[in-house]
Amino acid sequence: MTKHSFLAFLLLSIIWSCGSQQKQVSNNNETDSLQDDVESYVEGSPKLVVGIVVDQMRYDYLTRFDKKFGTGGFRRMMNEGFNCKNNHFNYIPTYTGPGHASIYTGTTPKYHGIIGNNWYDKIEHDMIYCAGDDSVKSVGTNSSAGQMSPHRMLTTTFGDENRLFTQLQGKTIGIALKDRGAILPAGHTANAAYWFQGRDEGVWISSTFYMDALPKWVTDFNASNQAESYFKEWNTLYDISEYTESGSDENLYEGGFAGQDKATFPYDLNGLKTDNRGFDLLKATPYGNSLTTDFAMAAILGEQLGQDDITDVLAVSFSSTDYVGHNFGVNSKEIEDTYLRLDKDLERFFSYLDKNVGRGEYTVFLTADHGAVEVPAYLNSVNIPAGYVSNNERKKVFNAFLETTFGVTDLVENISNDQVFLNKTKMDELGLNRLEVQEQIAAEQLNYDHIAKVYTAKTMTNTNFTTGIEAMLQNGFNQKRSGDVVIVNDIGYIAYGETGSTHGSGLNYDTHVPLLFFGKGINKGHTFKRTEISDIAPTISALLGISFPNAAIGQPLEFVID
Incomplete structure (x- = not known):
């Protein structure tokens, strides 16, 4: 190696060394800064x-x-x-x-x-x-x-x-x-x-x-x-x-x-x-x-x-x-x-x-x-569409449908929170297909006054809704706890007394x-x-x-x- 080559090599080594040290110092500073930020954040938390x-x-x-x-x-x-x-x-x-x-x-x-x-x-x-x-x-x-x-x-x-x-x-x-x-x-x-x-x-x-x-x-x-x-x-x-x-x-x-x-x-x-x-x-x-x-x-x-x-x-x-x-x-x-x-x-x-x-x-x-x-009674008085639904009256009509279609009324265990819960044991006894029963009940409920939408548990489970009432129903639907059929009433219609508000x-x-x-x-x-x-x-x-x-x-x- 010539004298000039040696000097060039030495100079590059010094530059690399300084750069490495500078990078290490920079990393240390970043670490210190991050630690300061974390400590500051924790100290800044509300009591x-x-x-x-x-x-x-x-x-x-x-x-x-x-x-x-x-x-x-x-x-x-x-x-x-x-x-x-x-x-x-x-x-x-x-x-x-x-x-x-x-x-x-x-x-x-x-x-x-x-x-x-x-x-x-x-x-x-x-x-x-x-x-x-x-x-x-x-x-x-x-x-x-x-x-x-x-x-x-x-x-x-x-x-x-x-x-x-x-x-x-x-x-x-x-x-x-x-x-x-x-x-x-x-x-x-x-x-x-x-x-x-x-x-x-x-x-x-x-x-x-x-x-x-x-x-x-x-x-x-x-x-x-x-x-x-x-x-x-x-x-x-x-x-x-x-x-x-x-x-x-x-x-x-x-x-x-x-x-x-x-x-x-x-x-x-x-x-x-x-x-x-x-x-x-x-x-x-x-x-x-x-x-x-x-x-x-x-x-x-x-x-x-x-x-x-x-x-x-x-x-x-x-x-x-x-x-x-x-x-x-x-x-x-x-x-x-x-x-x-x-x-x-x-x-x-x-x-x-x-x-x-x-x-x-x-x-x-x-x-x-x-x-x-x-x-709703007040809304009616100012010409805004709204009203009341009677779950008891719906139940009478629905029970008649169950008796006519399936020969029994105890095919349904419960109706609450606008959901229908089916009796799975009874369906098995009658040899009924659960998904088909869901669809038949959904189609029947949709015929009733002031019901806007009806969805089956199968739909809630297998369809990915991203907008609208359907997505909201899905966000509220828990597969193990929710019912087999989900009902949505018309806008402004509630199952409630004619005084006071509900939700x-x-x-x-x-x-x-x-x-x-x-x-x-x-x-x-x-x-x-x-x-x-x-x-x-x-x-x-x-x-x-x-x-x-x-x-x-x-x-x-x-x-x-x-």
Whole structure:
């Protein structure tokens, strides 16, 4: 090698060496930067995530009543946080149990298995309740009202995943007047779920799935007579003449309370409680939401939620809005007053969080488990197609068809939740082909008045629908739990009484619900982009940096997260 060649080789070696060192330094810097980002992300997690579900809240309640809301409740969430204005459920049926399960699991009944509040069990051959569990005992009451657990929900919640991620150090607490509104959101690993036992007790209870005895802070709350204090007059928060966003106080479309001739303000709750199942009456007034708020604030203190750097989860469901809606209807003055009072309860709840967890140290989302239809009788009065169906009348005609076609009526075991469950043993005895029977029954049902669509289990299982009612039915169809034939009523037609509102369909009045986020890690803004209820759990999981619930199908709403 010449002198010049040696010098050239030496120079190249130095350059390669420097480049290699520079690359190593660069990689080290990237690793350090990544570690810093991870540590910063963990340090930036909220101390407390609060999930709020407002039972039966339509999206348009946010806009209808906006001018009468204060600045610290719904408006605070909209002004300081992110408003998803086109948020929908993506399955049928839109009921309370499936709604709460779907919000927290990030999936639909197809996977989490909560296909209704109650449903016909094809193995037990009996109706079962979504949270019922005879293997556990009541805690806090001698009644059977505490025999509840989440054992029928097949998947994890984001609260479960947070518990696993934090080695069970992050707490999860569920609270609602309704047992299913507390239990399903809290998940399988929750520290506790509490619900309200009315009648002549007026106490918050739980089950041995969570504990052997109520903690002292709960027994102290129950002994405080806070529930008793709400047996007072329910009158409008403001002068009733200002309630221009709802219909007349006296009309034909409201149920009312036993013991009072007219469904009009004011309501003397103390005088009405005897004829309306005692403390259960409070559930059907805005004071049930106030009591829930009181108890949720007591839980924050009693459980020391949000007091360290390990994220806790508090799931709160406001159930009274559903009771009021079912009784008085979407367009009632009672529903307007209930939401104006809920706005006040949210304001004091957020103020309590500011003081006891720290402003900017917690994250909140608010949504609903379903919406509600306008009272069909009212819709008829303003020339909008709507009406009522009689399941009993349909059953008479259907039984006659079964007798004529198959020679028996017990070929069908059960009809519930707009689903027909066939007696497979009887079909085998008669030598009938199950799929052919499904098709014959579907064709018959489609002939009945105000039935829009009918599908067989075979269709739900073997056809991949991507849009429309069919896709929503499929997202709500669990192959092992759902029926053999699925029925869809005409738009605006319900199997219900002629007063008050109900829900359950895949139509906009039942699927379009609020989705608000605010607090730590949340951007400020709004979107009209379609979001779905199954997106909530993945979004919170992404915010916390934890695993998504194990069967989640939703996507993180990255435009929501800061």
